[in-house]
Amino acid sequence: MYTYDVEYFKRVFERNFIYIRTFMRNVERYRNKVALIDAEKDKKWTYETLNYEVNKLANALLKNNVKSGDVIVYQLINVPEFAFIYLASQKIGAINSPINFRLSSGEIAYILDDSKPSVFIFQAPLCETVKKALELSQHKPEILIYVGDEVCDLGISYDEFTKNQNLSEPEELSYDTWAEVTRLYTSGTTGRPKGIPLNNINEILSCLDIIIYLGLNKQDILLNLSPWFHRGGIHLGGPGPGLFLGATIVAMKTFSPKKALEIIEKYKITFTVGVPSMYKLLIEEQKKHSYNISSLRGALSMGAPLDRSLCIEMKEILTPNIFNAYGTSETFINTLLVPEDLPEKAGTAGRNITFFADVRVVKVYQDKLAEPDELVEKNNQEVGEVIMRSLTGPYDYYNKPQERAKRVYKDWFYSGDLATWDEEGYLTIVSRKDDMIIVGGENIYPVQIEEAIQEHPKVLQCAVVGVPDELRGQALVAYVVRKDESLTLEELKEFVNKHPMISPHKRPRYWVFVDELPMTATGKKQHYKLREKVLEDLKKGILMR
Structure with a gap:
C-alpha cells in the first residue's frame, strides 16, 4: 500500500524556503517599483536597480574569495549599503552580521574574535575606533571596506571595491533553509553581546509575523526611526520585511524629529517604527510645525513600555493606529498591543497574538528554571519569568553553549524578563531578574x-x-x-x-x-x-x- 512520501517535499522545502529567493521573485514581479530610497541624497532604487547593486557587491566578494559560510560583519548607520550587504551576503551563502555603530573599540574587538569574519565593513567616521579594535583583536579580517565620503586610511572604499563589477547574477548556490544567514548581537542589557544565529526559516517567519499582524502590503512605504542593525531594525520596518514583501523602505541615516517628519511628508511614509522617546520628540516637533503626515496609517513603538499619555498624543497627532511590541533579540516579537487595545492597555506589554510563538509567565526559583507549566497566577500581582516557544528564534547562541543551557529548557526560551499577567493574558513587565x-x-x-x-x-x-x-x-x-x-x-x-x-x-x-x-x-x-x-x-x- 502506497503511503505519503514526505522526502520529496522536504527536499524542495529545504532548497527553496529561502529569504533571498523571495527577494528575487520580487525583482521579477516588481522590476520597476521603487524598493529603496536614500532620504539624505533623495536617491531611489527600483527592485531591478537594487538587484544590480547587490550583484555588484556579490560578484566583488566572490572575486575576493569570500565563500559560502564566511561571515561579513558590518557596522553601519541606516545607509543604502546596509541593504546591499544584507542581500549580497545571502546571494553568495555568506552570513551577514550587522553590529551596533556605537560600540567601543574593545566591544568591536570582542565581536571580531567571536565571529572571526573574513570581511569587515564599517562607516568611514569610525575609522580610528576600528583601528583600535584591530589592535586589540586577535582575529584580523582579510578584507576591510569603509562606507562614506569621509577620509579613511584603513582598507578600501566601498565604491572602489564594487567599481566596474559585473551586474549579472552570481552563480546560484544550492541553498539550505537550515543554514545561518544572519547573525545578530544582543543589545547588551546584561553585559557583553551574544551572537544570535538566524537561519532562513527564522528570517522568513520573522518577516511574515510582522507583515501579518501589522497588516503591511506591497504599497507600504516604511521608515524605521531606529537603527537597522538590531532585531527591531532589520526585521521591523527595515530591509527584512520590506524587501521580502515587495514594499518600499526608506533609509534615514540618523534620527532627528525634524528630519523624520520631513521624510514622512516628502515620501508619503505609511508606517513608522521607533522607541517611545523618539515619538515624544516627533510629537513636540509636529505641534510646532504641523507637517503633512496624512499618509501615515500606522506607528509601532518598541523597546520600552508605552505610557498612556504618550499613546493618547500619538493617536491624536500622528495616526489613530498605534501598535506596541515587546520581544527579545533571541525570539523577536512575542506580545503586541494593537490599536483596539489602546490607550486602555497602555503600559502593558500586550498579549501573545503572534502566529509563530507561545508565551507564558512562570515561577522564579533562585537555583533552577521553573517547569514550563509552573505558571504564576493570572492576577496581575504575582511576578514570574516570561518564557517563549518561538519559531522566529534559533534556540542557541553562537559559540556559547553554556548560555544556551541557562536559557533554553524543554523547547522554551527563558527570557530573564520578570512580569505579571492578567486573565486575558496581557503582560506587564516589571524588571529583569538581574535588575x-x-x-x-x-x-x-x-x-x-x-x-x-x-x-x-x-x-x-x-x-x-x-x-x-x-x-x-x-x-x-x-x-x-x-x-x-x-x-x-x-x-x-x-x-x-x-x-x-x-x-x-x-x-x-x-x-x-x-x-x-x-x-x-x-x-x-x-x-x-x-x-x-x-x-x-x-x-x-x-x-x-
Missing part, C-alpha cells in the same frame, strides 16, 4: 518606581538601581534625566512621597541628576552599567539625599 533589588528581604522591581517618577512633568527619564546598605542589604538610587533644569531635588522628593504608587520602602534613598542614561539601540535602559557606576558615585560622595 531586581532586595531591600530588607523584599524584592523591589525598578520599572514601577521609574514609571512613577517619570510622571513628573519635569522628568525626561529615570533609572533605579541598588547600592549596598549595611542595615537593609540594599538601598535604592534613582538616576534622573531632567526635562526642565529648574527641577530641584526637594521638588522631586515631595512628588515621590505623595505618589500613590510608591510605598515608603520603595522610595529612593539617594538621587543623582545626569545628562543621559546608558541605553541600548532599542531604547532599553542598561541598568548593569549604572550598577557599576553607582559604586563609584558612592565613593565620590555625589549621591544626594
Whole structure:
C-alpha cells in the first residue's frame, strides 16, 4: 500500500524556503517599483536597480574569495549599503552580521574574535575606533571596506571595491533553509553581546509575523526611526520585511524629529517604527510645525513600555493606529498591543497574538528554571519569568553553549524578563531578574518606581538601581534625566512621597541628576552599567539625599 512520501517535499522545502529567493521573485514581479530610497541624497532604487547593486557587491566578494559560510560583519548607520550587504551576503551563502555603530573599540574587538569574519565593513567616521579594535583583536579580517565620503586610511572604499563589477547574477548556490544567514548581537542589557544565529526559516517567519499582524502590503512605504542593525531594525520596518514583501523602505541615516517628519511628508511614509522617546520628540516637533503626515496609517513603538499619555498624543497627532511590541533579540516579537487595545492597555506589554510563538509567565526559583507549566497566577500581582516557544528564534547562541543551557529548557526560551499577567493574558513587565533589588528581604522591581517618577512633568527619564546598605542589604538610587533644569531635588522628593504608587520602602534613598542614561539601540535602559557606576558615585560622595 502506497503511503505519503514526505522526502520529496522536504527536499524542495529545504532548497527553496529561502529569504533571498523571495527577494528575487520580487525583482521579477516588481522590476520597476521603487524598493529603496536614500532620504539624505533623495536617491531611489527600483527592485531591478537594487538587484544590480547587490550583484555588484556579490560578484566583488566572490572575486575576493569570500565563500559560502564566511561571515561579513558590518557596522553601519541606516545607509543604502546596509541593504546591499544584507542581500549580497545571502546571494553568495555568506552570513551577514550587522553590529551596533556605537560600540567601543574593545566591544568591536570582542565581536571580531567571536565571529572571526573574513570581511569587515564599517562607516568611514569610525575609522580610528576600528583601528583600535584591530589592535586589540586577535582575529584580523582579510578584507576591510569603509562606507562614506569621509577620509579613511584603513582598507578600501566601498565604491572602489564594487567599481566596474559585473551586474549579472552570481552563480546560484544550492541553498539550505537550515543554514545561518544572519547573525545578530544582543543589545547588551546584561553585559557583553551574544551572537544570535538566524537561519532562513527564522528570517522568513520573522518577516511574515510582522507583515501579518501589522497588516503591511506591497504599497507600504516604511521608515524605521531606529537603527537597522538590531532585531527591531532589520526585521521591523527595515530591509527584512520590506524587501521580502515587495514594499518600499526608506533609509534615514540618523534620527532627528525634524528630519523624520520631513521624510514622512516628502515620501508619503505609511508606517513608522521607533522607541517611545523618539515619538515624544516627533510629537513636540509636529505641534510646532504641523507637517503633512496624512499618509501615515500606522506607528509601532518598541523597546520600552508605552505610557498612556504618550499613546493618547500619538493617536491624536500622528495616526489613530498605534501598535506596541515587546520581544527579545533571541525570539523577536512575542506580545503586541494593537490599536483596539489602546490607550486602555497602555503600559502593558500586550498579549501573545503572534502566529509563530507561545508565551507564558512562570515561577522564579533562585537555583533552577521553573517547569514550563509552573505558571504564576493570572492576577496581575504575582511576578514570574516570561518564557517563549518561538519559531522566529534559533534556540542557541553562537559559540556559547553554556548560555544556551541557562536559557533554553524543554523547547522554551527563558527570557530573564520578570512580569505579571492578567486573565486575558496581557503582560506587564516589571524588571529583569538581574535588575531586581532586595531591600530588607523584599524584592523591589525598578520599572514601577521609574514609571512613577517619570510622571513628573519635569522628568525626561529615570533609572533605579541598588547600592549596598549595611542595615537593609540594599538601598535604592534613582538616576534622573531632567526635562526642565529648574527641577530641584526637594521638588522631586515631595512628588515621590505623595505618589500613590510608591510605598515608603520603595522610595529612593539617594538621587543623582545626569545628562543621559546608558541605553541600548532599542531604547532599553542598561541598568548593569549604572550598577557599576553607582559604586563609584558612592565613593565620590555625589549621591544626594
